[in-house]
Amino acid sequence: MSSFLRLAALTLFLWLAHAGLSPVLAQSSALRGRVLDEQGNPVSNASVVLQTREAGVRLSAVSGADGSYAFEGLAGRDYIVEVEALGFARVTRRLTVGDPADITLRVDGVSDTVVVTAAGAPQTVDEVSKAVTVIDRQEILDRNEYALHEILRTAPGIQVLNNGGPGAFTQLRTRGLRPDATAILYDGLRFRDASTTQGDATSFMSNLNFVDFGRVEFLRGSGSSLYGTNAVGGVVNVVSSTGGGPTTGSLQLEGGGLGLFRGRFQLQGGLAQDRFTYSFATTHLNVTRGVNGWTPTRSTGVQGTLRYDFTPNISLTGRVNASDDFVALQIGPTTSGIPAANFPTTGVIPARFLPSDQVRRLMSGVPASQIVWGDTTVIPNRQDPDNRRTSDFAMGAVIFNHIINPVVSYRVAWQRVHTARVFQNGPGGFGFQPVTSNVLNYVGDIDTVDARVNLQPTRWLTFTAGYEFEREAYFDRQDNRLPDPRRRVDVQTNISQNAHAGYFQAQFRLLEDRLQLSLSGRTQGFRLNRPTFLATGTTNAYANVQLKAPPRAFTGDISASYLIPTSKTKVRAHVGNAYRAPALYERFGGGFFNNPVTGLVNFTPYGDPFLSPDRYNSFDGGVDQYFFRDRLQVGLTVFYTRVVQITAFDSSGVLNPATDPYGRSSGYINGSGGISRGVEVSFNARPTATLTLNGSYTHTSAGTDRDVSVRGFFRIFGVAAHTFTLVANQAIGKRFNVNFDMVAYSGTYASLFAVNRSRAFEVPGFVKADVMGGYTIPVGNDRSLRVYGKVENMFNRRYFTGNGWLAPGVVGTGGVAFQF
Template identity: 25%
Template structure:
């Protein structure tokens, strides 16, 4: 990591560059994840990272989690091949404590053990924008936003007709193709995007020789109709059908993951139907919506064989949100929500519901200061009421210095599996967390340079873990039960750098130090949390020549970590780098290519599971406007 900083320092001095983190001063960047309404980034006191479509295409990234792995405070692990179970942890929180939203739909899986979202099947085909909010934010988002929020937004149609498409081929006989069209005419707007990915993959078992393939086809769509100025209908949909080979066997001699003929399938359907009514020239905005997330998962022992696991998760939400500006410097955001969820694992069925009300007050006492405070109450059918608070402040001085501070609380309701399965415990309390962070951001060189530093502190209580049975309960629960047994702490620093002295050259870099600690009473007290490297860093650089050729590269470094709670199995740190290039042909076409892990580094993110070595890909891109 020290070598990385020497390199980064030299790069910052020798090649300052433009970064997508430096928005055009004439068009201030808007952020929606902090309060669930659009705000200028300068008014948000929480830590949010934004990745736009230009960055996705510049990086030539197929898998969304690969992008997230290069953002501050985020670590990613994957169980081997592309499409395998992929976990995203924010600031050292559990992966199940990350709330994921796609076009306004909460997509965490009610049928999974911890209610988390599997990022393995999330492709970049239709993604227009990603906002990553770090830290608990339960006031606007409710349960599961205990570690942070990943908000995925697909393309919003604009006036006229636009179309884009790309196709690429590469390592492991991989084929990736996507295409989309969008447009707006009068009161009607719409978009439709489809994607397909197939790959022979790699062996998910690090010791294996059999490739584990992956296939997905999917689509997203939007339809909007304005019945009158400010009053309209919004429909959004997402569908994905995925299949991945799984190595879930174990070598009888070494007891490590081994080749297996097993495979799994997943079908995801997410939908949003809403009405909006905006009055008084945008001073009183209203939205009512119904959303649905339906996820079906099946695992098979072998092709044509028996089903070894099924998961049926479904959640439905009814919500109202109002955005009221009684004064120019005062904004009130409030809402009411009802969520019903259910799951079925083939052995047990359960459902539950939660009713929520929240309110936020956003005040600008002076032009340079924005203060936000909020409260939320959630009434859960199975464990009663929970109230959470949050507050943040942003002070944007005219010297280019912005100070930010926030306090946020989060809670995560026990999942249906944790409550009602054969291992469930209906007396569980929700997991809770509180986080505060302070940061400063400075722009230099006429807005062509930006550096930011954020310190955070997070404490988690009542974390739900699986434990062995005790005493008399072993009669009914001989294999164990879920219980509130864990506590955890995390402290850290996030540093970001973006430079732009000339438009042709771009450079962004970030570094995160995250110190996690298990505070659970027992043998693991004081240990590092599993699979949480203390240090991560990433740097991206791109240059575009006058004749159009663009070249770039990414270097990511991840420090040492432990694979287990007992800290007995170490995962060595690693550094991987990739290079890329793109050449336009006329105004509508471009050819591109990249080489990932260009040094063919050998590494693991989970003990026993394989990772990709050097891999090359090439493709063509089409854009019509």
């Protein structure tokens, strides 16, 4: 870390020198302007939001009768202003203190938005040099989505694999990469589960529900230099509602198919002329039946943000987010019991799923010999009556921002993420089941402290340097609850590690802001703490390991864009490398089993404490083009990702217990990688003032260097080669609104065990279309009642995701939302 300390010392020196030599820069200034329409007439009651580089100091105002607005006592140099008024497209502009600050609104055209994730700081759309998709709060409400993965499913470059409806295990796959290659952030701070196998957010993806989101940003491409581990193929940033203004709120109640009930309450506002702002929401989801009536789930969540501005340049923000969840688990798709003659001896096997009536017969106890198999090759998911998961997470963060003068600002943030999951499974159900009900308990904790200094010595250069400390801890307990003391397995594992990272970013705005250039880098080191194991009749394979620091992770990132104002064309390119730090389980994890001969507990180690981080190199480039007076925006992106090295679980015989330092016959190794490449095409359109359209097409070709899962097969499982999305929203008059959205996936491949070996299966693609309609009834000043209905999978397609998980059929819901 010596190089980073020298950089920090230089930063501090420049700050002190500048503060001492240029005291005039510490004086505060004002930003004043007017909001006008295209004819030059003033627009009153427009919402004007001012953001600083760190998005922590956020001021709001409302334009007066003459369209004027003002922000006083500002110490910074540049700000982003976001202006929104009823009947106009939203506009964002970067303004410099002292320059003219008039904003012109247009009735038509695609709305602008502030983008944070691409550079870790607020930017206008013109400034973004990377591929980013923004899904704003209004679209989320218009589509009436309640889960983060449902919100994201219409974005280009991402594919969602859901194992059987609400609450079921869910994966996000960005640009054909593994689920652990997508980082999940809340307001720029990582959310991940330290106790899961890959240390990512996948274990909780099904429970990340819409509570108090302001918008969702999706950065496609590497982002490790800014956001650290897991930011490989993409970064999903949930931006919380910030509150402010007069007190407003909403109460939403809905119910319908699958035995679904959902309630959501939200309240936001500001006090003391918005020096204190708040936003809070809570939601409860209860699905009593689920897919085919056997997968109930419940989820209760809260999310809130408080911010206090000591001055226009100093703020303190607190944020909380928590969820408590339950889901009944199912038996996964299988080939067990299907006649061997149904499987060809070579090649890829077409996935032909057992009809629903025969699945019900199997579950009722009809012997396999009496099932009408036909040409079936896969039995889809079935009920497991005593298999369930309870889980919860809690996140808390405190962020302090301070703009000292136009040159120097800094931010200090602390966050804690606590996760816990309990699995219980009993003897009921089909296939292999435990003798008695057993319990698996997993707990993870991550504390992160991040401190960064921002320098803007000139208008065209912004430099950021930061330090991050992270401590993560893993605990698990596995208990098979067998009554025989010689066969009882009750083991506990405690693991922890510390990580230190230094990073920097330099952003250049050149050629009258037409050229945007960003350079960033990051280094992260790890320090392992000795794990502890408690178990009966076994030894710890890691007890005598001489712990040393695992290999460090180094990343670098360069992006650039050039805007041609006359044609409204932006050309961009982005190249970088990224990493994923091995999870604590991958370093020290193991399995425990009962030796049938001795009756004692045996420990089988799987981990390697000195695994190197997964490494990726990636490039993407593209063009964004506006047409028809900004009514249509089209984006084209070509991407290429080389997986240099990836952590893999190997049981092929590569590991030899006689030579492996931990006595492993199978476990985690640094394996070979692969390649993922393709193209993303997206569009946003506003043909009329009442109609908005957006959609995308993505082609993905992803493969591995080794046939690690199925001999002779190199395609990535679960990745569709072609995806298409479409969202259309039409306002009819002032009160009625209709929304239609659709996703279409081409076929994918899955790995299943068939006739004594792993085989590749081809799973058919599918089309899922939803329609939503709502009618708004005014019930007083600033109050309204919205009555709505939604039909999901409106064509009632029977389709399967992953390796054969049945998705819900047609589902209808209805509800009311009271706004006040």
